[in-house]
Amino acid sequence: MDSKNGKKYISQAIIRRLPRYYRYLGELKAEGVERISSSELSILMNVTASQIRQDLNNFGGFGQQGYGYNVEYLYDEIGKILGIDRPHKIVTVGAGNLGSALSGYQNFPRYGFNILAMFDNDPAKIGTVIHGVPVLPVSELRDYIQKNEIEIVILAIPKEEARQIIQELNGTGIRGVWNFAHTDFEMPGGIIVENVHLSESLMRLSYEIANSGDFG
Amino acid sequence: MDSKNGKKYISQAIIRRLPRYYRYLGELKAEGVERISSSELSILMNVTASQIRQDLNNFGGFGQQGYGYNVEYLYDEIGKILGIDRPHKIVTVGAGNLGSALSGYQNFPRYGFNILAMFDNDPAKIGTVIHGVPVLPVSELRDYIQKNEIEIVILAIPKEEARQIIQELNGTGIRGVWNFAHTDFEMPGGIIVENVHLSESLMRLSYEIANSGDFG
Numbered sequence: 001m002d003s004k005n006g007k008k009y010i011s012q013a014i015i016r017r018l019p020r021y022y023r024y025l026g027e028l029k030a031e032g033v034e035r036i037s038s039s040e041l042s043i044l045m046n047v048t049a050s051q052i053r054q055d056l057n058n059f060g061g062f063g064q065q066g067y068g069y070n071v072e073y074l075y076d077e078i079g080k081i082l083g084i085d086r087p088h089k090i091v092t093v094g095a096g097n098l099g100s101a102l103s104g105y106q107n108f109p110r111y112g113f114n115i116l117a118m119f120d121n122d123p124a125k126i127g128t129v130i131h132g133v134p135v136l137p138v139s140e141l142r143d144y145i146q147k148n149e150i151e152i153v154i155l156a157i158p159k160e161e162a163r164q165i166i167q168e169l170n171g172t173g174i175r176g177v178w179n180f181a182h183t184d185f186e187m188p189g190g191i192i193v194e195n196v197h198l199s200e201s202l203m204r205l206s207y208e209i210a211n212s213g214d215f216g
Numbered sequence: 217m218d219s220k221n222g223k224k225y226i227s228q229a230i231i232r233r234l235p236r237y238y239r240y241l242g243e244l245k246a247e248g249v250e251r252i253s254s255s256e257l258s259i260l261m262n263v264t265a266s267q268i269r270q271d272l273n274n275f276g277g278f279g280q281q282g283y284g285y286n287v288e289y290l291y292d293e294i295g296k297i298l299g300i301d302r303p304h305k306i307v308t309v310g311a312g313n314l315g316s317a318l319s320g321y322q323n324f325p326r327y328g329f330n331i332l333a334m335f336d337n338d339p340a341k342i343g344t345v346i347h348g349v350p351v352l353p354v355s356e357l358r359d360y361i362q363k364n365e366i367e368i369v370i371l372a373i374p375k376e377e378a379r380q381i382i383q384e385l386n387g388t389g390i391r392g393v394w395n396f397a398h399t400d401f402e403m404p405g406g407i408i409v410e411n412v413h414l415s416e417s418l419m420r421l422s423y424e425i426a427n428s429g430d431f432g
Binding site for chain 2: 010015016018019020022023046081082083084088096097098100101102104105107108111113131151152175176178182184190192194196197198199200201202203204205206207208209210211212
């Protein structure tokens with residue numbers, strides 16, 4: 001099945017694995033490794049060599065019989081597939097503990113995720129700079145997004161405040177929302193929403209502990 | 217397939233959905249709703265009524281023909297399945313921005329996730345209290361875990377520091393690790409590891425934007 005821009009349909013499972021390939025290849029590249037076979041990569045990543053070959057075949061293969069994969073080439077190609085071969089302009093709504101921590105997170109700029117500003121309603125925070133990121137009033141959010149061609153908005157606010165912000169974001173030209181608010185929503189106009197529900201992740205851990213049976 | 221403690225095997229997909237049921241039922245309960253049919257819940261949660269019935273049948277059903285689900289009862293039962301009907305003692309390793317934000321996160325205590333202490337190597341942080349949580353030296357980690365019967369450790373440290381801490385945790389009696397370090401690992405003795413790789417979540421959003429084609 002082809003999507004409207006002519007790209008092949010890729011399953012959610014593969015998309016979930018791509019960043020992991022990218023991480024391992026980045027580490028190999030940093031160690032100066034030039035090429036790797038699917039079986040070596042398979043041992044390193046604890047997945048089968050056949051899954052690696054199948055996954056990468058979705059994007060045209062990249063491997064050569066008897067040679068394996070060129071680490072730097074494959075790293076760059078997966079970076080392109082993930083859309084991180086170019087920088088992304090981001091703002092964060094909510095300059096609380098989590099929003100501030102995310103905005104100052106040192107791993108993001110290395111992948112081209114650049115957080116330019118935070119927005120908050122708290123007069124004590126507005127006008128300050130937290131972890132190098134300025135805090136602006138929420139009333140300026142729409143204007144700032146449009147003037148600076150912001151692509152991604154991080155929502156780090158309680159669910160009670162999320163609805164209003166979501167409405168503010170309509171028609172601003174953003175392409176995606178990274179949602180930490182503890183609620184589900186859809187955005188119009190093809191805007192992608194990626195949820196990170198932290199409490200739910202901790203509940204899955206709690207479930208696994210309660211049902212592991214090793215100590216129970 | 218039965219696990220060794222006699223519980224039914226439950227697929228990862230269902231486990232991923234359980235906290236979401238719990239969240240919606242909690243909201244209905246807070247609104248004073250006493251009972252709900254699977255079709256009403258289906259509209260609210262944007263999944264099919266048949267999936268809801270199938271999912272909940274894995275745990276014995278809970279529903280009654282012509283009545284639907286008793287909201288409070290189902291909420292409590294899913295809480296038990298998730299293991300959040302009792303409190304969990306937690307410590308955080310890493311009192312940086314993310315570790316501090318997680319340790320002060322107000323949603324966690326309401327589910328019984330109680331973060332008692334943070335551990336760090338930074339002399340400027342040791343002895344301080346951040347968001348109400350005391351910061352102790354990493355050298356006291358093992359001792360503290362054993363004396364206080366800590367069940368879950370949050371790892372909020374760079375991947376370079378993760379290996380050493382993982383070794384420190386061996387044999388302490390912990391049951392699970394909530395891992396924010398950008399690396400994969402397994403723990404011996406049935407200790408569960410739940411990963412939250414934030415950069416990878418942001419990359420998936422970037423992928424979806426790059427491949428959405430609506431603006432491309």
